[in-house]
Amino acid sequence: AQSVAQPEDQVNVAEGNPLTVKCTYSVSGNPYLFWYVQYPNRGLQFLLKYITGDNLVKGSYGFEAEFNKSQTSFHLKKPSALVSDSALYFCAVRDTDSWGKLQFGAGTQVVVTP
Amino acid sequence: DSGVTQTPKHLITATGQRVTLRCSPRSGDLSVYWYQQSLDQGLQFLIQYYNGEERAKGNILERFSAQQFPDLHSELNLSSLELGDSALYFCASSVDPGPSSGNTIYFGEGSWLTVV
Numbered sequence: 001a002q003s004v005a006q007p008e009d010q011v012n013v014a015e016g017n018p019l020t021v022k023c024t025y026s027v028s029g030n031p032y033l034f035w036y037v038q039y040p041n042r043g044l045q046f047l048l049k050y051i052t053g054d055n056l057v058k059g060s061y062g063f064e065a066e067f068n069k070s071q072t073s074f075h076l077k078k079p080s081a082l083v084s085d086s087a088l089y090f091c092a093v094r095d096t097d098s099w100g101k102l103q104f105g106a107g108t109q110v111v112v113t114p
Numbered sequence: 115d116s117g118v119t120q121t122p123k124h125l126i127t128a129t130g131q132r133v134t135l136r137c138s139p140r141s142g143d144l145s146v147y148w149y150q151q152s153l154d155q156g157l158q159f160l161i162q163y164y165n166g167e168e169r170a171k172g173n174i175l176e177r178f179s180a181q182q183f184p185d186l187h188s189e190l191n192l193s194s195l196e197l198g199d200s201a202l203y204f205c206a207s208s209v210d211p212g213p214s215s216g217n218t219i220y221f222g223e224g225s226w227l228t229v230v
Contacts, residue, residue: 032216043116043223044204051216090157094216100208101147101170102219104157 002027002093004074006105013112019081021108023074023091032094033074034102035065039087047089050074061085081112117141118222120205126228132193135225137205139186145169145208146188147219148180152201163188195229202226 004025013019025031035047048059055067065076076089088109092102117140127133139146148160159172163182174180177195182188192199206221 034218036221044206044221045116046218046220049216049218100145100210101159101162101172102206103159106156 002031002095002103004033004091004093004103004105006089006091006108008108009106010109010111013081013110015083015112015114016080019076019078019085019110019112021076021089021091021110023076023105025072025074025091025093027093031067031074033065033067034092034094035059035063035074035076036090036092036104037061037087038090038107044090047076081110083112083114086110086112116220116222118205118207118220120203120222120225122225123223124226124228126230127195129195129197129229131195131229132191133195133227135190135192135203135205135227137188137190137207137222139188139205139207140220143207143209143220144186145210146182146186147206147208148174148188148190149204149206149221150201151204151224155201157204160190192227195227197229200227200229 033050036044050067058064088107090107091105095101119138121136145164147162150158160174162170166182180190202224204224206219208217208219210217
């Protein structure tokens with residue numbers, strides 16, 4: 001079975017500093033990895049995904065993620081964080097055992113302070 | 115806006131009651147997923163339908179059921195509600211649900227259910 005782990009419950013960063021949200025995965029076969037963001041009282045918004053190809057994936061709102069096969073990681077990054085980036089971030093892996101549902105990590109709360 | 119529409123946005127009901135949550139997938143998407151988000155359980159997969167047929171089942175209680183209609187909209191029925199069923203219920207959709215598909219799964223805004 002596929003799974004992802006987000007080792008940090010919360011990440012605190014000052015506005016303008018780089019932001020990194022960590023995710024590690026465990027899959028059998030090729031991993032299909034996703035990042036979603038949930039703003040307060042809102043739904044899950046798709047940020048980016050890794051399917052194949054370049055290890056550096058660019059997504060919405062200036063976010064990018066680096067796929068590292070040897071470390072089984074898919075960390076989300078943003079060079080310069082904004083206060084408006086404060087939200088709950090979820091890493092997910094597409095399940096290859098069944099009909100492709102997403103398995104989510106526990107989520108990481110990002111707090112960006114002015 | 116993801117294109118996935120969920121109604122109602124908020125719902126307050128009493129224990130023992132039954133509610134129906136409705137979802138309209140993105141135009142052209144054949145697969146619908148239901149997820150439950152609660153503080154203690156995180157995001158839990160409930161059930162998945164593809165073109166009207168059930169394809170995968172997760173940790174869905176026997177009190178809960180779902181279906182996908184010919185027009186592809188889906189409904190999640192929750193019955194004999196308990197306080198612990200209070201949660202945010204998400205519907206999501208994608209074009210191709212296959213396990214080797216890289217298609218994105220898009221989520222609606224969710225339906226907040228409060229059981230009192």
